[in-house]
Each structure stands twice: as structure tokens, then as C-alpha cells.
Amino acid sequence: MRGLRGDLITRRALLVRALGGAALALTGLDGRSLSLAAPGNDNRIIRVARPQDLETAVRDLASWITPNDRFFVRSHFGPPGAGSLTEWRLQVGGDVGRPLTLTLSDVKRFEPVTMPAVVQCAGNGRAFFRPRVPGVQWERGAVGNARWTGVRLAEVLQKAGLGAKARHVQLLGADRPLLPTVPLFFRSIPIEKAMHPATLLAYEMNGEPLPLLHGAPLRLIVPGWHGDACVKWLTHLTVQEHEAEGFYMQTAYRMPAAPVQPGAAAQMVPVTELVVKSLITRPLEGAVLAGETVQVEGVAFTGEGEIVRVEVSTDEGGHWSDAELVGERAPYAWRLWRYVWKGARPGRYTVWSRATDSRGRTQPMTTPWNPSGYLWNAVDAVRIGITA
Numbered sequence: 001m002r003g004l005r006g007d008l009i010t011r012r013a014l015l016v017r018a019l020g021g022a023a024l025a026l027t028g029l030d031g032r033s034l035s036l037a038a039p040g041n042d043n044r045i046i047r048v049a050r051p052q053d054l055e056t057a058v059r060d061l062a063s064w065i066t067p068n069d070r071f072f073v074r075s076h077f078g079p080p081g082a083g084s085l086t087e088w089r090l091q092v093g094g095d096v097g098r099p100l101t102l103t104l105s106d107v108k109r110f111e112p113v114t115m116p117a118v119v120q121c122a123g124n125g126r127a128f129f130r131p132r133v134p135g136v137q138w139e140r141g142a143v144g145n146a147r148w149t150g151v152r153l154a155e156v157l158q159k160a161g162l163g164a165k166a167r168h169v170q171l172l173g174a175d176r177p178l179l180p181t182v183p184l185f186f187r188s189i190p191i192e193k194a195m196h197p198a199t200l201l202a203y204e205m206n207g208e209p210l211p212l213l214h215g216a217p218l219r220l221i222v223p224g225w226h227g228d229a230c231v232k233w234l235t236h237l238t239v240q241e242h243e244a245e246g247f248y249m250q251t252a253y254r255m256p257a258a259p260v261q262p263g264a265a266a267q268m269v270p271v272t273e274l275v276v277k278s279l280i281t282r283p284l285e286g287a288v289l290a291g292e293t294v295q296v297e298g299v300a301f302t303g304e305g306e307i308v309r310v311e312v313s314t315d316e317g318g319h320w321s322d323a324e325l326v327g328e329r330a331p332y333a334w335r336l337w338r339y340v341w342k343g344a345r346p347g348r349y350t351v352w353s354r355a356t357d358s359r360g361r362t363q364p365m366t367t368p369w370n371p372s373g374y375l376w377n378a379v380d381a382v383r384i385g386i387t388a
Contacts, residue, residue: 042069047136051078052213056141061299062281064327064336065116066144068206073213074121074142076185076248080174080233088174088217090201094239097161104203104217110151113200116333117223118145118301119230122253122271125367125376131262133373140279140380145299145334148221150202154195157239162191165241169194171220173233187253188244189222189229198223198332201234223332224303226271228253243270255375259368274303276363277377278310278337278355288385294341296323298380300355301334309356312339316350317365317379323353346388354379 044054054073056066090107092100123135124142136142157169172186193199200221203210210216215232222229228248243249249270256266278300283289300307306329311320323339341351354363367378 044070044072045141047138051075053136054213055138056144058140058279058281059284061141061144061279062297064145064333065206066146068146068208068211068214071144071146071205071214072121072142074136074227075175075213075232077175077177077182079212080176084174085217085233088235090218090235090237092156092160092237092239094170094237095163095165095241096157096239097163098159100156100160102156107151107156107201107203107218110155112149113152114147114149114204115198115200115221115223116145116147116328116330117198117221118143118274118332118334119221119227120144120274120301122226122228122374123372125378126373128376128378129367129369129373131369133369133371135373143279143301145301147206148200148202149204149207150200150218150221152197153199153201153220153237154197156201156237157194160239162239166191166239167241168239168243170236170238170240170244171229171231171234172236172238173215173219173231174235175233183247185231185248186244186246187229187231187249188240189225191239193222193225193229225273226253228271252372253374255370255372260370262369262371271374274301275375275377276300276302276305276307276355276357276361278353278363278380280351280353280380280382283351283382283384285382286384287382288387290387292342292344294344294384294386296339296341296351296353298323298337298353299334300337300353302355302357302359302361305358305361306331307335307355308358310335310337310339311354311356312341313352313354314341314344314349317352320354344386346386348383348385351382351384352379 047053056072060070090102120143124138127137127139168188170188202221218234219232253271254268257269260266280298282297300310310323312323313320323337325335327336356362367376
């Protein structure tokens with residue numbers, strides 16, 4: 001028995017083949033983008049089966065670029081039907097002088113830009129909050145670093161001509177809830193962020209056509225911000241004076257402006273910028289290692305700014321030692337780091353890591369509780385054993 005996931009993939013693949021290449025060519029879509037199945041063996045952790053919420057295994061976060069078929073997946077309603085995407089257009093309207101209707105081929109006529117950037121779900125680490133909070137129980141792997149290719153959102157908006165009251169851009173994708181009583185997922189970003197040269201309308205991921213699970217044919221990438229702003233299956237850009245209304249802007253993806261106790265009322269603000277964070281990718285939790293030398297490795301990232309320091313402790317914070325930052329370096333991408341622990345003695349240990357960015361922000365020992373479980377960035381910890 002194939003099970004739910006296998007049945008979904010089979011039906012989607014048959015539908016794509018039935019549509020034929022001619023319909024796809026009309027919009028400039030690549031048929032590979034409409035395949036629900038990722039190539040290769042999928043080792044991601046299924047947090048929700050339908051719609052799919054898939055978490056990257058920590059061991060697959062160890063490289064500078066996270067492969068497409070290992071990259072986490074977050075979706076409120078699941079991908080839109082492949083049939084609807086063959087008629088895909090991007091509508092640009094609202095407070096603009098020249099409303100636009102663009103095919104993917106039209107979008108690709110703008111100057112292409114490739115940029116590595118971290119995308120992280122705001123709820124990454126939610127499972128670690130106490131008291132527990134509702135929502136997808138992500139642990140460490142709702143994050144990844146990819147090379148995104150697309151065009152600058154600013155150039156598309158400039159072509160449309162911004163009006164005098166252009167303060168925000170509302171973002172809507174093609175995904176739809178199963179029930180009409182469930183609100184649509186749409187967000188907005190301030191015009192300053194929309195016009196930032198790093199904000200992209202992306203149609204490729206790691207040199208391949210954007211996969212369907214990751215937002216094909218077009219998604220927004222807002223480097224330095226959490227994934228809720230990176231709307232997938234993008235179909236509408238609406239320029240307007242005010243922040244978007246609706247559940248997913250005014251209720252969801254908001255958190256207390258200051259720490260609160262569970263059950264206490266709070267002034268809520270939108271989730272926006274990434275917080276400074278490091279993750280240990282080697283050794284893995286529960287590993288038992290032999291010898292006196294242990295190599296500790298991981299990744300570190302932040303929002304605006306860059307990682308300038310990663311420290312490791314092998315005695316639960318008693319002493320901290322600097323790790324070495326290694327590999328490629330780029331704005332909005334994560335940094336790889338490594339630390340060689342020499343003179344390790346047999347026993348059980350908890351290895352900690354913490355990162356500091358160029359704005360002076362350092363990972364805290366604990367993350368203040370919040371009712372939605374957002375922005376977990378406490379010092380990372382991995383328990384290991386060492387034998388002689």
C-alpha cells in the first residue's frame with residue numbers, strides 16, 4: 001500500500017503529464033517545477049502529512065547549500081493544482097500607475113539575480129518551548145540556505161509605477177484552503193523592504209526550476225526575514241497604503257513586543273527579521289565517540305548583519321572557546337563553523353554553541369516564552385558520549 005503521500009504524488013504526476021508541454025510553454029513554466037515529488041531519497045521528517053510540513057534532518061544542514069530535496073517545506077494549504085498553474089499570471093495592481101499582468105517569460109525578461117539566502121520558518125524550535133504551545137512542532141530543521149535566482153521585486157514595481165500612497169505591498173499566492181470559512185493566506189511587507197535590492201521574485205532554487213513544494217512557478221524571497229514573508233505560488237502583488245488585513249497578518253505571525261507570562265495579555269507585533277542563531281550539525285544528538293579529539297561543526301545565521309563569532313562550550317557554559325568560521329561568506333547566507341575539542345576525557349557531555357552577529361546580538365541562554373512559539377534561538381545543545 002503506497003499510503004497517502006505516494007497516492008498524492010502519483011495523481012499529481014499523472015495530471016502534469018496529461019496537461020502536456022504545450023500548455024506549460026504558454027506561460028514559460030518548466031514541467032519539472034510542477035512535480036510534487038522531490039528527486040532522490042527524501043529523508044525529511046514528516047511533521048504534518050497533509051498539507052505537507054517537512055523538517056530537514058540536522059545531518060542534512062551541514063553543507064553551505066541545502067539541497068532542494070532536503071530543504072524544509074511549510075505550507076498552510078498545500079500546493080495549488082497543477083492545472084491552475086498552467087494558466088499562471090502575476091498580477092501587479094493597487095496604487096500603481098500601470099497595472100501589470102505578467103507571464104513567467106515576462107518576469108524573466110527583467111535582469112536575473114542569484115543570491116544565497118537563509119529561509120527559516122518563524123516557528124522553528126517551537127517544540128522546545130515550555131509550557132508547550134500549539135502549532136507544528138518543529139525542532140531544529142525548519143531552516144535552510146539556498147541559492148535563489150530571480151528578479152528584483154523593485155524593478156517590477158518600478159515598471160508598474162508606484163503611486164503617492166505606496167506604503168506596503170500585499171502578497172497573495174495561488175494556494176487555497178479546502179473550506180471557504182478558512183481565511184486566505186496573504187501577507188504584506190513595507191515598501192522599503194519591497195524595494196530593497198535583495199528582495200527577489202524567485203523562479204529558480206539551487207540552479208534548478210523552483211520545485212512545486214517550494215513555490216513554483218514564482219515565490220518571494222525576503223532575505224533576512226522569516227519565511228512567512230516569502231510567499232509561495234505568488235500570483236498577486238497589491239500596492240497599498242496600509243498593512244494587509246486578515247488573519248495571517250493581524251493575528252497569526254505576531255508575538256509580544258516584550259516577554260510575557262503564559263496567559264498574560266500583550267501588545268503584539270509582526271514577526272519580521274531573523275534572530276541570531278547557531279546550530280550544531282556534528283556530532284549528532286546521542287552520538288558516542290571514541291578518542292581524545294572531537295570535531296564540532298555547525299552553521300550560524302542572522303537577519304540584518306553578518307555572523308562574526310561562534311563559540312563552543314563543552315562544560316555547559318563554564319568556559320567558552322572560539323570556533324573557526326569557514327567556507328563561503330555572503331550577505332543573508334549562513335556561515336559554516338568548526339571547533340576542534342582536544343583532550344576530551346571519557347564521559348557524558350552536553351556541547352553548546354552560540355553565535356554573535358555584527359550588530360552585537362548574541363544567542364541567549366533561553367528564549368522568552370511566547371504564545372505562538374516563534375523565534376526560538378536559545379544556545380544550541382547536543383548531548384554526546386565519549387569513550388576511551
